Amino acid sequence: MTALPPLPQERRLLTPIPGPKSQELQARRLAAVAGGVGSVLPVFTARAGGGIIEDVDGNRLIDFGSGIAVTSVGASAEAVVRRASAQLAAFTHTCFMVTPYEGYVEVAEALAELTPGDHAKKSALFNSGAEAVENAVKIARAYTKQQAVVVFDHGYHGRTNLTMALTAKNMPYKHGFGPFAPEVYRVPVAYGYRWPTGADNAGPEAAAQAIDQISKQVGAENVAAIIIEPVLGEGGFIEPAKGFLPAVRQFAADNGIVFVADEIQSGFCRTGQWFACEDEGIVPDLITTAKGIAGGLPLAAVTGRAEIMDAAHAGGLGGTYGGNPVACAGALGSIETMKELDLNARAKHIESVMKARLSAMAEKYEVIGDIRGRGAMIAIELVKDRTTKEPHPEATAALAKACHQEGLVVLTCGTYGNVLRFLPPLVIGEDLLNEGLDIIEQAFTSV
Incomplete structure (x- = not known):
């Protein structure tokens, strides 16, 4: 078996998200896969590794989901x-x-x-x-x-x-x-x-x-x-x-x-x-x-x-x-x-980077009610009003969609559907981590 060349650790958008090949596969999926099986983002993966998911259209997305906290060591770790x-x-x-x-x-x-x-x-x-x-x-x-x-x-x-x-x-x-x-x-x-x-x-x-x-x-x-x-x-x-x-x-x-x-x-x-x-x-x-x-x-x-x-x-x-x-x-x-790789230390570093950036965003955007989590398990809870803490699921969905369009995979969660959660692979590069946070900040500006 010939080893594939390393997956470049950089975001790349060649088509709108999802691209034409993903859309074709989505049509096949809708015909063959039970409707009860959902997907956060109907972008079909061709390769993944480090902090990147490459889709069938050649787009490279930054991964802040890790397949829901699964691929902590990356999606194709050598060992x-x-x-x-x-x-x-x-x-x-x-x-x-x-x-x-x-x-x-x-x-x-x-x-x-x-x-x-x-x-x-x-x-x-x-x-x-x-x-x-x-x-x-x-x-x-x-x-x-x-x-x-x-x-x-x-x-x-x-x-x-x-x-x-x-x-x-x-x-x-x-x-x-x-x-x-x-x-x-x-x-x-x-x-x-x-x-x-x-x-x-x-x-x-x-x-x-x-x-x-x-x-x-x-x-x-x-x-x-x-x-x-x-x-x-x-x-x-x-x-x-x-x-x-x-x-x-x-x-x-x-x-x-x-x-x-x-x-x-x-x-x-x-x-x-x-x-x-x-x-x-x-x-x-x-x-x-x-x-x-x-x-x-x-x-x-x-x-x-x-x-x-x-x-x-x-x-x-x-x-x-x-x-x-x-x-x-x-x-x-x-x-x-x-x-x-001492991924415990790496998770703590990711926390310090993410919380600092998110705290700066919270000073600008009133919709951020709470920033919480530990390590590379970080979330922001979005509210309509910081005093009443009324949940804001609509803003959460809109922010997630805006991130997806720019090539950043993020997930939502929460009993009230108003939490944006971040689960980057623990092996994600510093540049990708910060670029992902830039995209989140842009999403707040646009939404």
Whole structure:
């Protein structure tokens, strides 16, 4: 196989976005692909790497999406391609439940080393984030012999039936797809920007409310698991106010409840630490990972305390493709790249550049109500009025569209559809990062 020449790390617009070839492919897609599968931007990719996506028309777009926090090491990282290619040539599949292989074990060993806590840990590998969360619930129920699962306002955990029940937002994730799995209870989260008594009070007050609701409405003795994203992703890149996570984690420990950190979007150097829960010293019982784990190959994991992980009976966990050998090779290449390039430090640098530029924009544009996030997981919340904080989803959509037209891939999120989120690859070049921020600033000027 001849290696392709490196993808030039520069924006290039040869046609309007989307171009004619993308439009032709979009017509074919509309005829062949289910309408329920959406796309942020109907630009068809031909190549991607570093901080660039090249489309079939030859346009090169700056990537501030990373395939939703997946291609943190880039979309064609050398170590990922090298290791996955070698594995592809050796064998593509045996099913670990039939005849196992070393790659799966190596990934489990790496996860035991990297995840928070120095206790004995074990892992089980799956295909997607939703599968990981679903299996974390199974494991917690097997361990505690309880059924109730507690989740939080604005949380997102997946699109399977159980994980839709765990997810807060109706549209587009849940609408029309019920009934959902039972024994799921939702409690407040410390959303500092929107907390009624102010961000400084959000941590202790939200924790007290959540614990009170669990105690009175569910009964702590009935809870198998408390599941939370240490930085809430689809809900709007909400960092729970300080003190909230430690209080909820302590409540779980005091009551024999399995505390699950859903690090699917926030894990693997994305926030400037291997895992976002490390920011307040949280050591979860179980941690779910996916997205950034394997450089773009489908892989997910549940990692946790050995005695909890071993609670499920033999044969109770698994799946035909779980821990696919090519995906495991990709994960080992991704982790190698993260260590070699110190992508935690790189994420922190991206944060400092982005927050400085966005703060300067906020001084000029009243529509920016809040700037938040950590590492290369940064967002701005857009409002019609800074006093009332009324969400402004129309401005958010218009800004995203303006960025797309200029060749910058950005994503939106948030319970109210009013958050512009930025997830650049951690390997993005400084010039592309700043050029992307220039485009965002131009978008504010035009919108």
